[in-house]
Amino acid sequence: MALLDQSGTFFSSAQIKTTITTLGLKSPNNLLSRLLDRKDAFIAATKNISNDRRLVLTRNGYLALAAISAGVGDQVWILCGPSTPFVLRPLSNGRYMLMGEAYVHGIMHGEAVKAGKVQFEDIELQ
Numbered sequence: 001m002a003l004l005d006q007s008g009t010f011f012s013s014a015q016i017k018t019t020i021t022t023l024g025l026k027s028p029n030n031l032l033s034r035l036l037d038r039k040d041a042f043i044a045a046t047k048n049i050s051n052d053r054r055l056v057l058t059r060n061g062y063l064a065l066a067a068i069s070a071g072v073g074d075q076v077w078i079l080c081g082p083s084t085p086f087v088l089r090p091l092s093n094g095r096y097m098l099m100g101e102a103y104v105h106g107i108m109h110g111e112a113v114k115a116g117k118v119q120f121e122d123i124e125l126q
Contacts, residue, residue, distance in 0.1 A: 062107065067100025076104055078118055084108075088125075095126040 056064045070087045085104045088096040
């Protein structure tokens, strides 16, 4: 993956080996081999999680994984009851259309409510 990564986000196998050796861990080649053996499982899990989803950035700067149908102008709402945020699309009649659930990094464990960033209001879904 590091070979394809122009941003330098992912470490090369040489960098991983150097780090393992520097930390004094035994057998860097064996550890690297075990990590590489697990890459396929990681890739499969990532594909499973992101299937029919898109990565979005909210207006407030939150990174989210939302339904593929989510688009510009849609809103992330925390609804009373469910523990998962949802993407809602405002409609011209004042109602909202449910686009799907979302994973929003930074508000999945009540952080927005605890920080007082949530305003409660009644809305209608269509």
